[in-house]
Amino acid sequence: MMGGTSTMLEGFDPISSSRSDVCVRGLIAGSGPPVLLLHGYPQTKHMWHLVAPALAQHHTVVLGDLRGYGDSDRPEQSADRSTYSKREMAADQHALMTSLGFDRYSVAGHDRGGRVAHRLGLDQPNAVERLAVLDIVPTLHMFDNVDRSMASSYFHWFFLALENGMPEALIRADPLTWLRSRFAGRYAGGREIDPSAFEEYARCFTAPGGVEASTADYQSAATVDLDHDRADRERDRRLQMPLLALWGEKGYVGRNFDVVEVWRDYAADVGGVAAQSDHYLAEEAPDFVISELTEFFGSERDEDGGRES
Numbered sequence: 001m002m003g004g005t006s007t008m009l010e011g012f013d014p015i016s017s018s019r020s021d022v023c024v025r026g027l028i029a030g031s032g033p034p035v036l037l038l039h040g041y042p043q044t045k046h047m048w049h050l051v052a053p054a055l056a057q058h059h060t061v062v063l064g065d066l067r068g069y070g071d072s073d074r075p076e077q078s079a080d081r082s083t084y085s086k087r088e089m090a091a092d093q094h095a096l097m098t099s100l101g102f103d104r105y106s107v108a109g110h111d112r113g114g115r116v117a118h119r120l121g122l123d124q125p126n127a128v129e130r131l132a133v134l135d136i137v138p139t140l141h142m143f144d145n146v147d148r149s150m151a152s153s154y155f156h157w158f159f160l161a162l163e164n165g166m167p168e169a170l171i172r173a174d175p176l177t178w179l180r181s182r183f184a185g186r187y188a189g190g191r192e193i194d195p196s197a198f199e200e201y202a203r204c205f206t207a208p209g210g211v212e213a214s215t216a217d218y219q220s221a222a223t224v225d226l227d228h229d230r231a232d233r234e235r236d237r238r239l240q241m242p243l244l245a246l247w248g249e250k251g252y253v254g255r256n257f258d259v260v261e262v263w264r265d266y267a268a269d270v271g272g273v274a275a276q277s278d279h280y281l282a283e284e285a286p287d288f289v290i291s292e293l294t295e296f297f298g299s300e301r302d303e304d305g306g307r308e309s
Contacts, residue, residue: 009063024066030057037051040111046201048282064093089119090117106129110136131244132244137262156218179202259272271296
């Protein structure tokens with residue numbers, strides 16, 4: 001894969017936090033209003049390497065590895081599939097932020113990280129000031145609108161959620177081929193994944209328990225996460241903080257949904273704009289993402305909430 005040279009987050013310091021015997025790890029840099037950035041599948045915090053340094057000029061930027069991913073712990077899945085629920089993943093990240101002294105913060109999440117961010121905004125409405133989601137519509141909406149196009153483009157949702165051991169066995173037989181397949185053909189003429197970033201994704205994905213943790217994530221998404229989402233819908237419980245939806249015009253989400261209108265069923269205050277990209281906005285169109293997140297998060301709110309540099 002071709003790509004430009006990356007500094008791979010030089011100047012960011014390691015951080016960690018534990019709750020319920022699960023340690024999540026991440027990186028931090030900058031000063032000013034705190035912003036939490038969450039990665040997607042099959043990536044790590046390093047997916048933000050082209051965006052985070054620019055945001056850190058005016059914000060305290062926290063990059064969290066979701067449980068099961070990156071350098072965070074990989075607990076075994078529970079029988080009720082709650083271990084990798086977005087509720088647990090969101091609680092991890094909230095604990096990370098509060099351990100750093102941030103009672104209020106903004107969040108941006110891509111892909112799986114966007115789904116964790118959605119749950120974080122629902123479960124911690126007094127903590128999340130602003131929320132940005134990259135190239136997703138809500139999980140419940142996706143499952144409620146399955147058609148041939150969705151099943152073809154998102155076949156991995158159904159494959160990885162199988163609980164018969166087959167996904168793990170097949171992926172473990174050739175994990176790098178599987179990993180490359182998640183990126184191949186998902187560009188729109190823009191910047192491709194930096195080789196150094198791909199090496200980081202591969203290091204973590206192929207580590208002991210990495211494949212199994214990622215399938216557990218999808219098992220939870222197809223079961224307990226839907227239970228939580230349906231319960232919220234029945235109570236008409238929606239996100240109340242401002243929400244920014246960004247998506248790739250050339251990707252599945254951009255081609256198949258009126259993204260802003262979909263999110264208006266789940267959030268009270270929604271805006272959004274498309275990038276000239278496919279799925280991996282932060283790596284394909286980093287200047288676009290930097291510009292949109294900088295404007296959305298601003299740099300003047302809660303200046304006293306930033307860490308000392």
